[in-house]
Amino acid sequence: MRVLNVAEKNKVAAQVSQLLSGGRCRQTNSCATYCKIYEFPFQLQGQQVEMVFTSVAGHLLELEFEPRVKGWHSCAPRDLYDASVHKGVPKGENEKIRRNLQQLARTCQWLVLWLDCDREGENIAFEVIQVCTEVNPRLTIRRARFSALIYADVARAINNLALPNEHEAKAVDARQEIDLRIGASFTRLQTLLLQNKFDWSEYAQDGRVMLSYGPCQFPTLGLIVQRAWEIQAHIPENFWYIQVLYRDGPKACEFQWHRKRLYDQAVAAMLHELCIAAPLATVTAVEGARKTRWAPVPLSTLEMQKRGSQYLRMPGERIMRHAEELYQQGFLSYPRTETDQFDQNYDLRGMIEAQAGGGAPWSAYAQRLLAPESQLFRWPKPGGHDDKAHPPIHPLKHYPGGDREKEALFEFIVRHFLACCSKDAEGQETRVIIDIGGEGFTATGLMVTERNFLEVYRYQSWGGQDSLPVFQQGQTFMPAAIDLKQGTTQPPPRLTERDLIAKMEEYGIGTDATVADHIQKQLERGYAIKDE
């Protein structure tokens, strides 16, 4: 008996084959570029069988309208709600993937579906069933459900084969149909209605404008517009505050008023006059506290995009493209992961060693991290998310360089990885509280006592302020200045890509894998612009 096993991606087919065959499987190419075939003998339910593993690459089928309504002027946009839709294999790579599946299905008696354990995976399972039973209707169909790519889980899955869940798959069918009908109809309606009403030439691509609508695009744009409205609605207001400066030779510091700011100029001026009338400052307290700056937790896909866009000023979409290439070239672990904690027995040491040579700017740090006497290493703090399929994003081997942007991204991922394996930074905060004419002021200083992860994580700084001059409780001094200053309230800052990604995550717009695409689309369509 031959058993055809289909995974959602080649990587899973390869890994499950490795685990079930004990590392002894034959790999051959298929007619599909990225979907390999893995074969090995296996004992299934007490029977000797030949296992044949292959994969799709995500969805195999795509929902499309009947040909009658495909032209933009063939029907009214509202007719797209009644037109019939069907699932078909889109032209291109997926046709090759279908051919691979059908060739194998003809020679097999069983079909075991190893798709991801989520709704999309369940839906893809039925796509695979549809394509395979077209050429072999007598296939016995089973679903393998595994939660992690480890032997125990995979073995449990093959010994507890179940049936695919049609309800879950149909939930995805419903989503697809809603997305397509609403998206296509509103896109046509808006575009046809408005394309000649305004001058869109600035936004046109290939001579025409596209005013697309989609259930992810629209709320994404909404988040951008919301901030723009907040900025437009801002009415600047003046405020006043008292600033106290201390100076003694080269030593100087600034004291912040406990009232922070007042919006009543007369009151602020009166309090200022009281200070001027009795300007001698009395130190009422000197407080010290230990402060800790936490090292980052291991890197998930969305966190990579958020930090990458902030630290490197690189669009999320390009970060993902570079990460994907670095992964395929073997420099990086799998770039699509929700996991931000390392498994207990992960070989972190080996991963750090891989960065300790090569003369990179971080090699010396990696070497220190490995040296026990440095006491710099600490097992990364768990971030609390685990997709049970992939580890956090981390470097596998040294990237020799070539593409400047890819280098910058790789460097960030390495530094983040080394940082999350390092101890937190420690500092000593000093607060000096003074009284002038009944008003309270505080100066705060921070001395970093142990930089630890900050040494390698050059994207973050801490303190920056010089340590304070030494003050003693009860001491008095004459300030160098007691000034009444005026300020103006500022509108909220414009939205950054990092903020937008975070908000989309918060509101559940798109998925980890698509958030960057939706942002990219805003720019492509000219709905929003992004500057430096």
Place this chain on the structure above:
DNA sequence: GCAAGGTC
């Protein structure tokens, strides 16, 4: 010329 989801 349209959506959003999956992946190399």
